[in-house]
């Protein structure tokens with residue numbers, strides 16, 4: 001089976017609070033999403049990288065993506081939610097992929113994805129039927145709150161993981177799961193709603209999602225200290 005990446009990049013970045021969507025904010029001299037796409041396009045595991053952009057995207061065409069090579073394909077079919085954007089991408093590539101091909105869905109807003117993250121995910125899931133996702137064990141003690149913000153319970157954290165991306169599933173299973181799911185924030189939840197059990201592959205916290213302004217500084221630090 002082949003491996004394809006779908007990169008949802010049609011969000012507005014409301015929590016970042018900037019005018020420009022966060023995927024286009026400058027990070028070490030290039031758009032944030034350029035870092036994300038460079039790692040995916042550079043991976044020998046991945047055959048093509050489909051970027052899902054908003055139909056109203058005004059930024060994509062202003063930048064030069066030629067350094068990323070031939071694997072990159074922009075699709076202007078973003079939806080109202082992340083799940084809609086991913087499903088739009090899956091529908092758009094239907095004629096190009098086989099039903100059993102692997103799809104790696106990766107957030108545009110995770111620019112610190114490393115080659116080893118992809119290697120490990122692909123290697124550990126190669127013989128899985130369902131697929132799975134990168135994740136990290138929860139580090140903090142977790143409290144469930146009541147309506148008055150008083151602690152109702154301490155949730156044992158030993159079996160809790162934080163979901164990341166890439167999330168890797170077979171094309172047809174993922175498409176069906178997303179078509180039947182409502183209100184999911186990641187692909188794994190759609191698979192779970194279909195009664196399937198995705199496998200967790202341990203990554204690390206450097207693969208952070210840029211959500212708030214501080215995250216952009218953290219991402220810059222991570223990339224700078226990785227590239228030496």
Ligand code: CTP
Nearest residue numbers: 008009010011012013014015080081085108109
């Ligand atoms: N995304 C998308 N289509 C949407 C919403 C989100 O493709 N309708 C993408 C974002 O561009 C991002 C990824 O999904 O790469 C993760 O979503 P998130 O971090 O929530 O980004 P935004 O929705 O843009 O940010 P916010 O929730 O703060 O508005």
Ligand code: MG
Nearest residue numbers: 011012013082
């Ligand atoms: Mg969002």
